[in-house]
Amino acid sequence: MSGTSRDRILARVRRALADVPAHERPQDHPVPRDYLRTHGTRTPAESVDLLAENLTDYRAVVHRVDAAGLPALLAELLGRHGTRRVAVPAGLPAEWLAQAAVEQVPDSAGLTARELDAVDSVVTGCALAIAETGTVVLDAGPGQGRRRLTLVPDHHVCVVRTADQIVDSVPQALGRLTPARPLTWISGPSATSDIELDRVEGVHGPRALDVVLVHEDRPRGEQHAVNKP
Template sequence: MSSRDVVLARVRQALTDVPRGEGPDGPPVARDYRRVHGSRTRAQTVELLAENLADYRAIVHRTDAEGLPGLIGRLLAERGARTVLVPPGLDASWTAGADVTRVEDRVSSTPHELDAVDSVLTGCAVAIAETGTLVLDAGPDQGRRRITLVPDHHLCVVRVPGQVVGSVPEALPRLAPDRPLTWISGPSATSDIELDRVEGVHGPRTLEVILLTADEEEETG
């Protein structure tokens, strides 16, 4: 008996209790998956996010709206950044405290031009605490996917607690499956056959996350 015969025999066996004429869309499929894991307050969920971001070697900062421009300016200065790439919908006040040249996200930008940019600054769509993951969906304050994959330094602002969820199942309803989603868990990294970790292979070598405390009006507006 060939491997093909074995596979087909197993398929036939698995289908023995399926009524004749029933298609894949026939029987209803229960979708009662567990969305929330455990019981955490919103503050505890934010703390878990910060812990798991750091565990993935992201650098975590905290500030409020008033202190955000100054913090961004300081972080860019500490890296010696002279240029920062910004999406078209990013709040211009975020870079008001930075002595850098703003580079606009242009369709015509080549990979070489993007690689020459010192840093990229974006917002995010949602952040997942249990996995330490940032999800970008190419929204106005995030730009196209490639701008966060080519530059070596990514500064990402997460509004807390409004953009933070506990689990992946909680995040999915907030995301549109037809949008270009980028899931980021720490800086880009890989390991060779000897398990030597190399960072910056297919994305930023350095990921800095700013947890921005938003006021209640912004959270609910």
């Protein structure tokens, strides 16, 4: 943005605030939030199923597995994608990739976009997932990494714990998220459409998104893929 454009925008903001008393603060006028926080009532299992359905509708590939089966599933997904190098955010549990025969590239501030472009996949956790919108939210917490880490590699595998990381709605998600953190909201692989509605994937993010729903109480070894490539 040029200096002239910035000055013009700031001038408009000052004109809009000209009649606001100098001592007034945003908290002096609470915003009523009497809208519905969820659309209907669901059991936890129904919320998980709705999340899986909406993610699949956005062309993500959804998998279900128990905690014990997670390392084997991640190794399978990376192998299926032909991954040789995988980006690993700080704080990702070491056991998650223990069975994957890949080179692990630790995230760091010095890892450039060009270097990330040479990485085949990235594996992360998440802050939470929203059932009603089929959205996974990352906030750069442990096991999630910087925003760049999940936007440059062509393949993103995101792990969601069903026991404590799924909410029904956006209002519920906002109540749990910290707005000061860098939030990345992901609903399926990166995609856009031109004027003729031809869909193109991978324009500003991964072309392939695998979401793994980890059920703590699922019997050992049982695995179900909601959608398969």
